[in-house]
Amino acid sequence: MEIIKKITENNDAPLALSIGNFDGMHEGHNLLINKVIEVCGKNNCSPAIMTFNPMPQEFFRQHSFFKIMSDEDKLAHLENMGIKKCYLIPFTQAFSEIDADTFINQILLKSLRVEHLIVGEDFRFGYGRKGDLNYLMENYSDLIKISSVKTIKEIDTKIGSSKIRKLIIDGRFDEANQFLLEPFNISGRVEHGDKVGRDLGYPTANIKICNSYPINGIFYVKAYFKNNEFNGIASIGTKPTFSGDKPLLEVYIFDFNKDIYGENLKVRFIKKIRDQIKFDNKEQLIKQMNDDYKRVKEIINN
Missing domain, CATH: 2.40.30.30 (Riboflavin kinase-like)
Structure with a gap:
């Protein structure tokens, strides 16, 4: 797997890309990655992930936030699942201020040549998190193929990294590990x-x-x-x-x-x-x- 730490022009095959922290590699992440691989199997594109170091929550020093998984373990899992390119982008103040349209037009479309974007239904992007799945569908569905993956729920509770962190803080490791690919x-x-x-x-x-x-x-x-x-x-x-x-x-x-x-x-x-x-x-x-x-x-x- 090629690890790329800055936005550069992609001169290889177009990308099927998913974006997120992918922290802990829980089942929701698994569904996203499998969808990326599935899309690439049906199209002439390369499976790719964009993630961040530090993560946005780390950068903004969000209370009670911690990484569930090291970057090394995360990258190893991504590679084992078939991802060919990982954009491990430094999250900076300047990056956080890129608006939603610039992010799509200049980074995803122009620089990275993303043809397929695979995201969760709660995906947010751009300055102030103003971009979401509806914004993508309304403004960019004619320029980029967009697929969404539904949030996994257990007894009407969203299963995501925040929920898993809470279980870990409470010492409920057995429960947390049920949702993680690695304990x-x-x-x-x-x-x-x-x-x-x-x-x-x-x-x-x-x-x-x-x-x-x-x-x-x-x-x-x-x-x-x-x-x-x-x-x-x-x-x-x-x-x-x-x-x-x-x-x-x-x-x-x-x-x-x-x-x-x-x-x-x-x-x-x-x-x-x-x-x-x-x-x-x-x-x-x-x-x-x-x-x-x-x-x-x-x-x-x-």
């Missing part, structure tokens, strides 16, 4: 920490995370290192007992004794055990950590 996880490079976990009897692999993660607590997790799976306990938050201020993901991996500093680690969240607590002393914390360990072991054994 929710956080990946990152293991960094040197302050060795507090080691002193407490639970040495951890430490991964810095972005400030936007509104997830807090102690979790039963699966850790993945070089295609091997391990059970573990993870703490995500600011280490309140030690007056931490920066969010950190700390993972105690069961039956694991390797030096993995600088290596990549993927952490899949299985079940929330409790919220983070500020303890009065180290002894109280160790007792609680022992209790957490026992509880996770019980979950595994049952």
Whole structure:
């Protein structure tokens, strides 16, 4: 898959394009991508996606927003599903101010040569999100073939990335994962920490995370290192007992004794055990950590 990070003139085959964040790669995204592939199978065009980094919600610092999936995992899924071109466009202030007509005429039609546009029924675009599916159909149906995919609903509730984020924040991973192509996880490079976990009897692999993660607590997790799976306990938050201020993901991996500093680690969240607590002393914390360990072991054994 070709990854293109700026709007350039497309001199190859015309495109069948879908546009969106594609965060989490849930079933709604799956339907859009399959529709793109289907259209290309019937026409002489290339399957393509336009997505953004940062995502608009990140750029505007929307409250409680976080990425469900890393860009690396998202791109891998898009490629595996048959997408040939991915426009990973930087979302900037200037880009956000492009009006709907300029976006269609100058970017989609003139530069990218889009012949087929496949979008969800709630698709919005252009400055102030003024463009929508009705606007497209009324003004551009003679210039570009437009297909829409209906929103997936469960018990009259729209299933989208916002709903899935809420489930993740609430620790309802089983429910969230039902809608995702890959279970929710956080990946990152293991960094040197302050060795507090080691002193407490639970040495951890430490991964810095972005400030936007509104997830807090102690979790039963699966850790993945070089295609091997391990059970573990993870703490995500600011280490309140030690007056931490920066969010950190700390993972105690069961039956694991390797030096993995600088290596990549993927952490899949299985079940929330409790919220983070500020303890009065180290002894109280160790007792609680022992209790957490026992509880996770019980979950595994049952």
